[in-house]
Amino acid sequence: MADIEIDYSEVRGKKAECPEGCGLCCLCQPEVLAEERRFFEKHHPKDLVYTKGADPYLALALKKGKGSCVFLEGRRCMIYSSRPAYCRQFPYHIYVGDKVKVELDLSCRGVWTGSGADAETEAKDIVTKAESRIKRAMKEARGVYSEFYHNCKEAGVMGDPVEIRRSVSENLDRFTDMAYIGKVMEMTMMEPVMTLNGIKEEPADMEELNEAAMETAMESMATKDPVNAPVYCGEDWSWNLFLADSASGRIDWMVLDDEGDLTKKDTVKASEIKIKPLEPGGKEVLKAYISILNQRESFLGNVFSLMDAAGYEDDMANAYYGCLSTTILDLLWRASLLDHFFGTGMGEKGIKEAIIFYDMDRLDAPAIGAFV
Numbered sequence: 001m002a003d004i005e006i007d008y009s010e011v012r013g014k015k016a017e018c019p020e021g022c023g024l025c026c027l028c029q030p031e032v033l034a035e036e037r038r039f040f041e042k043h044h045p046k047d048l049v050y051t052k053g054a055d056p057y058l059a060l061a062l063k064k065g066k067g068s069c070v071f072l073e074g075r076r077c078m079i080y081s082s083r084p085a086y087c088r089q090f091p092y093h094i095y096v097g098d099k100v101k102v103e104l105d106l107s108c109r110g111v112w113t114g115s116g117a118d119a120e121t122e123a124k125d126i127v128t129k130a131e132s133r134i135k136r137a138m139k140e141a142r143g144v145y146s147e148f149y150h151n152c153k154e155a156g157v158m159g160d161p162v163e164i165r166r167s168v169s170e171n172l173d174r175f176t177d178m179a180y181i182g183k184v185m186e187m188t189m190m191e192p193v194m195t196l197n198g199i200k201e202e203p204a205d206m207e208e209l210n211e212a213a214m215e216t217a218m219e220s221m222a223t224k225d226p227v228n229a230p231v232y233c234g235e236d237w238s239w240n241l242f243l244a245d246s247a248s249g250r251i252d253w254m255v256l257d258d259e260g261d262l263t264k265k266d267t268v269k270a271s272e273i274k275i276k277p278l279e280p281g282g283k284e285v286l287k288a289y290i291s292i293l294n295q296r297e298s299f300l301g302n303v304f305s306l307m308d309a310a311g312y313e314d315d316m317a318n319a320y321y322g323c324l325s326t327t328i329l330d331l332l333w334r335a336s337l338l339d340h341f342f343g344t345g346m347g348e349k350g351i352k353e354a355i356i357f358y359d360m361d362r363l364d365a366p367a368i369g370a371f372v
């Protein structure tokens with residue numbers, strides 16, 4: 001891949017391992033690539049299905065249609081040496097947008113242990129194996145991005161992503177403060193082209209922010225289908241699913257077992273969850289996460305996708321700061337939800353657990369580029 005520039009900064013200096021007993025990534029239905037199809041059709045024809053939803057693809061079946069992959073037994077892969085490419089890639093995601101970047105799935109507990117294989121070396125190996133897919137996606141992304149920039153210029157909403165990201169980097173500390181987030185969100189709606197320069201926080205209207213956070217979180221977690229429900233892999237390796245129902249305003253906490261059966265553990269009214277104040281250790285973990293988001297190409301691709309969906313009404317800076325603010329609110333609300341059920345708190349541990357719960361959904365957000 002000497003001819004393509006790949007950004008490995010997110011994985012540089014990190015380590016990754018796969019502790020026994022997890023299996024979280026085996027809840028995501030892995031796509032079977034065209035070149036893998038013959039193998040599975042020959043050896044495991046009954047275990048191939050098309051996924052549900054608007055954009056179905058050929059994938060491995062799930063136990064009882066909603067549990068883990070059929071090949072997971074005792075939290076071990078029974079076809080390890082012939083598992084699909086997407087299983088081999090986890091916890092790395094190759095995002096092809098304006099640039100190509102390897103992003104690290106922080107929902108994987110194996111990237112938080114501080115031990116294991118060198119992540120950059122593993123990522124480079126994965127990129128080499130995905131070369132043809134990356135090149136194909138780059139061709140498509142070039143057209144999509146150039147159309148997007150053209151539309152931004154026509155609509156007069158073009159911004160400078162480098163400058164926008166730099167301004168966030170300079171204000172990382174302030175983005176952990178609710179009053180600041182509240183002010184930024186207000187300005188994204190009031191100012192035609194906003195900057196972060198000279199923002200003066202006013203006391204936060206916590207009721208309004210809690211309302212906004214609840215709406216964002218409920219929207220990001222809303223589903224009636226357990227296959228699409230957000231999963232939190234607990235410290236005891238339990239698979240905890242949260243099914244949010246906007247109509248009733250309730251969230252059901254269910255535990256998925258290894259056979260694919262669900263047991264309801266508890267339920268809570270979303271309006272009872274209030275964002276709790278961050279503790280000092282939690283603030284540092286949150287700051288580090290915001291810094292990662294701020295450098296992710298997929299996060300930028302998500303902002304661009306939102307601008308496109310909204311018909312190029314918002315300036316790029318407003319869209320970016322707004323998306324970042326709602327993302328932080330969503331995360332803090334989810335941290336408070338976990339604290340409600342598991343007592344994880346809002347310190348270093350609580351925010352880390354919230355990131356483990358949240359990051360897979362964050363990486364799954366629509367973007368104008370694609371993961372390959």
Ligand code: SF4
Pocket residue numbers: 017018019022023024025026090091107108109110111
């Ligand atoms: S999520 Fe990470 S730790 Fe868990 S099974 Fe997958 S690779 Fe291993």
Ligand code: SF4
Pocket residue numbers: 025026027028030060069070071072076077078079080083084087
């Ligand atoms: S094929 Fe193996 S690694 Fe892939 S999802 Fe199934 S059990 Fe997990």
